[in-house]
Amino acid sequence: MTPEELKSAISAVIAELNAAGLAITEPDTIVVERPKNRDHGDWASNIALQTAKRAGLKPRDLAEQIAERLRARSGIDAVDVAGPGFLNITLAADAAGRLAADIVAAGESYGTGDALAGHVVNMEFVSANPTGPLHLGHTRWAALGDAIARVLRAAGAEVASEYYINDAGSQMDTFANSVLARMHGRAVPEGGYPGQYVADIAEAIRAERPALAAAPEDEARAEVRDRAYALQMADIRSTLQDFGVHFDVWFSEASLHASGAIEKAVARLREQGHVYEDGGAVWLRTTTFGDDKDRVLIRADGQPTYFAADAAYYLDKKDRGFTEKIYLLGADHHGYIGRLKAIAAAAGDDPETNIEVLIGQLISINGAKLSKRAGNIIELRDLIDWLGADAVRYSLARTPADSPLTLDPEVLRSASNDNPVYYVQYAHARACSIERNAVTAGITTEAFDPAALTDPTETVLLAALADFPRVVAQAAQLREPHRIARYLESVAGLFHKWYDACRVTPRTDDEITPVHSSRLMLDRATATVLANGLGLLGVGAPERM
Template sequence: MTPEELKATIAGVITALNDSDGLGIEIPENLVVERPKNRDHGDWASNVALQTAKKAGMNPRDLATRIAERLGADAGIDAVEVAGPGFLNIRLAAGAAGRLAADIVAAGESYGTGESLAGHTINMEFVSANPTGPLHLGHTRWAALGDAIARVLAASGADVTSEYYINDAGSQMDTFANSVLARMHGRDVPEGGYPGEYIADIARTLLEQSPELAEADEDAIREDVRARAYEIQMADIRGTLADFGVHFDMWFSEKTLHDSGALERAVDRLREQGHVFDEGGAIWLRTTTFGDDKDRVLIRQDGAPTYFAADAAYYLDKKDRGFTEKIYLLGADHHGYIGRLKAIAAAAGDDPEFNIEVLIGQLINVNGAKLSKRAGNIIELRDLIDWLGADALRYSLARTPADSPLTIDPEVLRSASNDNPVYYVQYAHARSCSVQRNAAAAGITADAFDPALLDHETESTLLAALADYPRVVAQAAELREPHRIARYLEKLAGLFHKWYDSCRVTPRADEEITPVHSSRLVLDLATAQVLRNGLGLLGVSAPERM
């Protein structure tokens, strides 16, 4: 019996009490069913009597007693006890608890998904590195966490679009083009240019493609070089993210905002809202009205738009595309952006507490990581993937809250030991697959499954953890905290290993195959499915052999 099924059973009992005794109890929308802190108190606990007694005009403990009497008569429930002022401690019948294993196997990849965020239309922007160089350590954390958050939101029913904002407008693109041109003609990059070897690589590629560029006038070819160098660098960024298992639904060009007149239209729209003013020859947005520390310039005195104007136009573009909620994932040096982005939302007539959310990730450090030979002064994401592996890197980044600084120990991540969290979880999945192969070789199938036979202490504990998985996913989505799934998987892996040591799926040589073995096989299949589902939400593979 899943928590949702138990909630439905409790709701049915309350409805029956209303019909038979005329109690008039309102079934709460947030009917609570949760694990008791002390498992000796039962499988599940509910405070439904405390939630509803006052409106029903009853003493909570008396109401809990009446609910317990009817609830205990359900075939799936072994016992119900009333504790304290009116808590219900519920112990499931062995068969009802064990049936969950078969339900999980039947649900497959959909187990753990839900509708808690159904109706939410979310745009989530993350990474958004300048297209002037390779992705580096500073982008790594949000690449892993952003993708995991998007997966978790979708698993909870939200309509999510993951988006990469390409900063392809502004002076950095001129600097980028001038750096490539300098390398094409054998010069050092100009002061303030990009010195990495990757610039020389781009220059060589362009000369191989078009040798005539070597003799062409630089001013005449600057626009062409900028566009082609940009495409080469973006291909590198896309390829690196693909190797990291990170997918974007939308690649949005900042340049399109400038070329389409979106910045000018944004200023006009915000002016219509009454929040734009002119002063000193510049055009301003009065963001202090909405809690920002100072008003922000949209258009400078010389008529040039600011980055803030592009931010405003981009926000309005997202709004026009139908995204009710916009999530921005920004780096540790972007705390100042929170107030100004929320001010844009408010100036646009939105609710800054609902329509926009800004998440700030703290810095990470990788012990022993070397600066990239290609990029010169950074640690490249591609090098980290080659060194540590995408799975180990993604899992280690996902298992720590984003707002906590993180130091990664490569020696641990490269080790095949229980000290390595990703290895520990992946090994549990591989071990469960090995159990399935051995069971098949022994002729054991799931056909004789009897949920009541899953009555060993380690089986009850393992089933309870499996039942908790949907709640963990929903909570991770609600709080934007995929680390909850990683920590859950580590706990589940530990419970699985204890069960594996205590309960055999395949009989010993002198034993007959019984329904117990068949039932345990189903429990093994269910555990493997949950491990696989959880790892998938983190963008980590679930190997069948290790």
């Protein structure tokens, strides 16, 4: 019996009691959690404490009535009332064991749920300028952003992951001038983009279009800019693909300017009554909504600001039907929180529910070398080649985004229990090895008997596997995929203890019994949970190591 099934049983009991004359208002969320002391049972609930007052009852009296009806339900062995009205629930042995078969039957869908069903979310992350390769500063949100999107989908939300391409503004001209300089054998101009990658792009353009190198620079600049942009975006896309990061939408900032979306956004905000003019410029009165100062939308020279593009981009997301917009920004972007929320409020949205801004702290890697191509940064591609995508992604996913992080490459490259990703991946590989050996020995799950899983290590492991859907839902609601990583490490530890205590395959001369079949099912269930959890983090689940 899973926590969700237990919640359903409690909900059914509430309905029965109401039919019998009580007036219990069922809460939006029925809490079912592990008791701090496992001697108190498998699960605990405070449902009576949540609902007794409005029902006009003492919590303990209501708890006794709920407990009496729960005891009669299949799969529940005992229900005790503790303290002021807590319910401590012990599952029947076969009910706990049956979970293993349920997990195997569910397969890749185990852990998914509907906690966020009906939520329509746009998640924008990474969004690096297309003027250079992705580097260490982009790595954290590439890993965490993709993991959050996966977890939100697992919890039932409809999610579009989006990359905002900053392809408008002076940086694109600077990029084009840097490439042109390299094409003509000159150093990049002051303030330009250094690094071998600029020379490589120049050489690639020269090879594709030799005539550009001979043409006057003023005539060649526009095409060089377009080709350099395309080549750099191809590199960004390829790097993210190698890192296992997928984007549903690649949104061009330049399209906002070309389509007139910025002018339309200013007009819409003006209709809302929050735009004014001062000193020849057009302003948005963001201080009305808690920003530290009002923001310029259109400069006195008639040119839109980056803030105007931000406003138009927000309204575009709103028009595309995204009721929730999540922005994942770097450590130096705290100032953006107030202004983005002010845009939401000025657009008529609720800044507490329609927009969420997450800030990721800096990361560093001991001993990492600067990129030979870029010269002054640590490239993401180099990290993938050096440490592996799985090691980097898992290490970033297991730490809260708002905590500074230093990675130790010696640990991440080691095949030891000190390496968290190795520890979890090895547990999955070990489970697959156990299955191969069991099948070779002639064991199947046809004789599965859930009541046979009675060893204390089995009871604890089953309880942990049952908790996976709750962990996924909580990670999604809090935007904290590190909860899944830490959960997987706990499951891996419990799995290793179980395998040390319980044989899945019999000794050479021993007979195969339902115990062995049942343990094979538990092994498969554990492998399923480990693989599903790793998948939510964008990390592979190898069958051999």
